[in-house]
Amino acid sequence: MSHLTRNDYATALALLVELEQAAVDAPHLLQATVERMAGFIPCDTAVLVTGDVDPGAPFAASLLLPADGPARIWLVLRRRRPAFSERDRERLALLQPHLGYLYRQASAQGRPALSATACPQAPPPIRTRQLTPREDDVMRWLSCGKTDADIAALLAISPRTVHKHLEHIYEKLGVETRTAAVMAVRRAAVG
Numbered sequence: 001m002s003h004l005t006r007n008d009y010a011t012a013l014a015l016l017v018e019l020e021q022a023a024v025d026a027p028h029l030l031q032a033t034v035e036r037m038a039g040f041i042p043c044d045t046a047v048l049v050t051g052d053v054d055p056g057a058p059f060a061a062s063l064l065l066p067a068d069g070p071a072r073i074w075l076v077l078r079r080r081r082p083a084f085s086e087r088d089r090e091r092l093a094l095l096q097p098h099l100g101y102l103y104r105q106a107s108a109q110g111r112p113a114l115s116a117t118a119c120p121q122a123p124p125p126i127r128t129r130q131l132t133p134r135e136d137d138v139m140r141w142l143s144c145g146k147t148d149a150d151i152a153a154l155l156a157i158s159p160r161t162v163h164k165h166l167e168h169i170y171e172k173l174g175v176e177t178r179t180a181a182v183m184a185v186r187r188a189a190v191g
Contacts, residue, residue: 003087004094010153012094015040019102026106033075033099040095041088043077050074059083063092065103073103130172138165143182 015036023029030048037046041061049062050073061084063075077084077092131139134155141151148166152159170176173184 002090003085004090006153007156008087008091008094010156011040012091012098013150013153016095016098016102019099023102023106026103029102029106030073037075037077041077041084041091042079044079046075046077048073049076061089061092063096063099065096065100075099131169135165135169135172138162139169139181139185142166142178143185 018036019029019032022032034046034048037043043061059079059081061077065073065075075092137155138151141154146154148159148162151162155162166178166181169181173181175181175184
């Protein structure tokens, strides 16, 4: 049984976007992961450990980064009280395949390749009289190529709500497609 909520997925996605943007190579990715992990799962310390780790300790949670090669790198979180819950461990496990991917890319190429989770040059929300602030948020992520489901997770709303926002945006901008909406907003920002 999963204990994860929609907000857990949104927070994980936002963290992965931050990590991908901060990583220019493997050491930078690992440093950024350690620095930002306490904001994702409350902990007293987050450290990287090579070798073997006891993942079952009650006041520790660990994550093996699935890297290529013989090196075993663990991200270990520790805290005094309370013990890590099953939900904490599920949240950490949610990151594992994505962190592994970022780590392999950063190691192989000197920097992580961009994936569908990131929009490194996301334009700031464009505040227009035509669109509401929430519609601006939807447009910001739409311009990064996000799907309705991705946008819903990032904004902690339902995909149906995203769809409704898009209907209103299309009507206000006088367009019929996602691409036309993005182009209309970008033209408004330039002109």
